[in-house]
Each structure stands twice: as structure tokens, then as C-alpha cells.
Amino acid sequence: MNPTYILLFVFLGIPALLFGGQYLFARRLRTKKEEVLATDFSATWDAILHQNVPLVTKLPKRFRERLETNIKLFLAEVSFEGQGGVEITDEIRVTVAAQACLLTVGRENKRYPRLNNIIIYPSAFTDSPRSPNFDPDNPTYRLGESWTTGTVILAWDSAKRGAVNIHDGHNVTLHEFAHQLDQEDGVADGVPIFEHRSAFAAWADVFTREYDIQVKKATKGHRSVLDHYGATNYAEFFAVATEAFFEKPKQLKRKRPEVYKILKNYYRLDPITW
Template sequence: MLIIIISISIIILASALIYFKQKLKANHRNKIIQNPFLDSWEKILDKNVQLYRMMPDDLKKQLHNDIKIFLDEKTFEGCGGLEITDEIRVTIACEACMLLLNRKNTDFPNLNSVLVYPRPYVGNSYSHVGGGQYTVKPTARAGESWTGGDVVLAWDCVKHGAINGEDGQNVVLHEFAHQLDQEDGYADGVPILQDKSRYGKWAEILGKEYNLLRDRVEHNKKTLMDAYGATNPAEFFAVATETFFEKPSQMKRKEPELYEELKDYYKLDPVAWIK
């Protein structure tokens, strides 16, 4: 009996702690949202981020609050001699937070730090060659997303991707889509969906489109999405996210089921942003 009473007390205490922690976080966020969105930040976004310029004012307003919270909660670290500036922080936060708009159930909970290099950096790529053996090859990288809490980005690739919002290449959207995918601990191209009933349709449509892309890449046929999306399901979701935001009309026309599925997931319709 005593054990049951102690167990129940521990559960009640733990629940109360979680509740107060969440309440403190919500109160703090409410304070952060009250801070003004600086004119200098808006100028940076107008200059650097084409997708920001295109989106309607109500979404921009929502984005401003998400950016303020992102900048308050996530750490930026300059690597390779890069000094972190407001331009770097605000440009990256803006594009990352585009993936959160209209979806208040997530905020990149696993992410602690954004590490930024001035230009592509070298990392080791591991290829399985069978029998538990791997080859290691140094490769240049524009970005990476780690389940352990870091996103790594090359600033000149970030800036180039943000300035041109119509070429389907955007390293920030790509790496933060990986963060969403990795939120449940698995990089498998399946992020956390709103309810259980949606997983079947997600698997059916994204699985079908992934196989179609692989087939086209294998046969050297032209593809709307970057061929890198054919690497595996996780890369397919990240590349599909870039295409959804940057080539929405083409995706809606050529891959309507995929467009609708991503529209349903991101709760956004980027086709409507095109004037």
C-alpha cells in the first residue's frame, strides 16, 4: 500500500513539475513576443529572403513572433573564423521558422545550436561496403542536421539560397526539414503528423513519389526535384520541402498529390504567394 501511495505521489509531483515548467516557458515566450520586431531585422529580411517578400502580411506577422522566440531560445555559433551578426541570425531564423507557421505543435524541440561556417566546410562521409566495413571520404558540405541538437550551415550557401527563392535550392529549409523529420528520433522521411490516421496516406504518397524520382534519376530523365532527393526517404522529404516552397506551381502541376500532402502538413499554400 505504502509503495502505491509513494508511486502516485511521485507521478503527481512529476506532472506538477512538467506543468509549471511549461507554464514558465509560455509566460517567458509571451514576454518575448511583446518585444518589438526591429526595423533593421525587417530590412535584412526584405533584402535577403525572397520567400519572405512574397508571403502575405498576416503570415509575416506570425513569422516575426516565431523568429523572436527562435532567437531567444537557440544559440548561434560562428565556426571557421565567422563572426555571427544579426544578418546571419535573422536570415536563418526566418527561413527555419517558415516551417513552423500555422503549426503551433512544434518548435524544433531537439535543437540547441546553429553552427555557421563562412563557406562550405569539409566533413567525413561514410559508405557501407559490406561486412561491417565502411570507407571514409572527406566531402564539402553546405549543411547538416544532427539529432543531438545541432544544425550546421555554410553562410554563403544560406545567403544564396535565401536571395533566390525560386530555384528549388535552399539549405536552411532542407536542414530544418531534417530537424522536423528527426523530432521522433528517426531520420526516415516521416515527421510527426497531426494524428495517427494520416501516416498511411503519407507513406503511400511520399513512398510512390520517392520511387518515381528514383526511377527517373536512374534512367537519367529530367526531374523537377533535385536528384539528391533520390538518396533515401529522409533526403526525399528534405528536398521535397525545398521544392514545395520554391517551385510550388510546378510541383502542384506535375506532382499534385505530393503538393497536397505537403500543403496539409505545412498548413501553407505557397502557390497563393505568387503574384
């Protein structure tokens, strides 16, 4: 073949093919997103929210439409897998998605870029051999897990109970999705990604101080609006504080005002007013 043609193919043909492929892929994604957005939020899904996720029904009206849009996109992007005989139903998908999306609804266009799949067990489960925490000699029972590789695992009985009871400060779904937000930068350290870098200094300042208080309370067995499990490490402190922020906002603001304020700024939500 004429060397000129070969050079033309290398410098013009290959980039054109690559660009064309990318363009078609982006177009297909866009079409799929448009299709998802064009569908209605069904009455069945709405009934599931009312029945299982009362927290969401208290959300101010201005966030409601965005939440429904984000739930639709979330369910189109993330796959669910049942384990231990669980059959994935709309009840499971919508209950989990609604709470995951509640954490991000205050910030426009914010979703879970790392999240791929959600595994649902009927009740407490032992560590999966696929889990980064797996120890065959010492299996532990868990209600939820969140992996930096984009997997969330939930025990459905606890997840449902936690969603229905919105005042006890325990919600495993909010807890695990707070971990997902924390792990978005690849590390579980209690420091999520901020919209503005300037937010980091205030976060580090408040979290360091408040975590120390939590450790002291847990060590001495003192009562706390935050579960003592939050004294495990900074990542657990963030996840436990998130549960209290949404389920015990009044108590959290009264007892630990700095924690409430920093989470209010991060989530851009003010549950005390709901």
C-alpha cells in the same frame, strides 16, 4: 531526531521542495517568454527579411504576425555558433530563423523541440568530428547538416544565396530544417510527426510511390522538378521536395501534384497562391 519528523519530511517536505523548484523554473521560463513576446520585431530585422528572405515577404498577411513571433521565440531559444572565422550577426540569425520558422508557420504553436544550436561555417565544410556521419578516412564537403541530437550546420554563403534566390528550387536552410522536422521522432526516415495519426497512411502511400518515380528518373538521368539527390533515400526525398514546394510550387504542382498536395496538407501552406 524524532522518526515522525523524518517521515513527515520524506513524504511532505521533499515533494514540496521538488514541486516548488519546478514551479519556480516554469515561472521563470514563462516570464522570459513574456519578455521576448513583449519586444518589437525591429526595423533592422524587417530590413534583413526584405533583403535576404524574399520568400517570407510573399507570405499571406495572416501568417506574418505569427512568423515574427516565432522568429523572436526561435532566436531566444536556439544558440548560434560561428566556425571558421564566422562572426554571428543579426543578418545570419534572422535569415536562418525566418526560414526555419517559415516551415512551421502554418501550424500554430509548432516549433523545433529538439533543436539546440546552429553552427555556421563561411562556406562548404568537411564533416565535423562530432558529426554522426564523420569518417576520418573519407572527409566529404557539405553545405549543410542536420543531426537528430538537435544541431543544424550551414555554410553561410550557400544559405544566403539559397534564401535570396527563391526560384531555383535550391535552399539548403529549408532542406536542413525539413530534416529537423523529420528527425523530431528521433529517426531520419522521411516521416515527420503528424498532428493526426490518420495522415500517416496517405503520406506513406504517396511517398513510397513518388520516391520510386524519383529513383527511376535519377537512374535514367531524366529531367525532374525535384533534384535527383532526392533519390538518395526517403529522408532526402522529403527535404528535396520541401525545397521545391516553397521555391517551385507551380512546377511541382504541375509535374508531381500528389507531392504538392501532401506537403500542402502537412505544412498547412499553399505557396502557389503567394
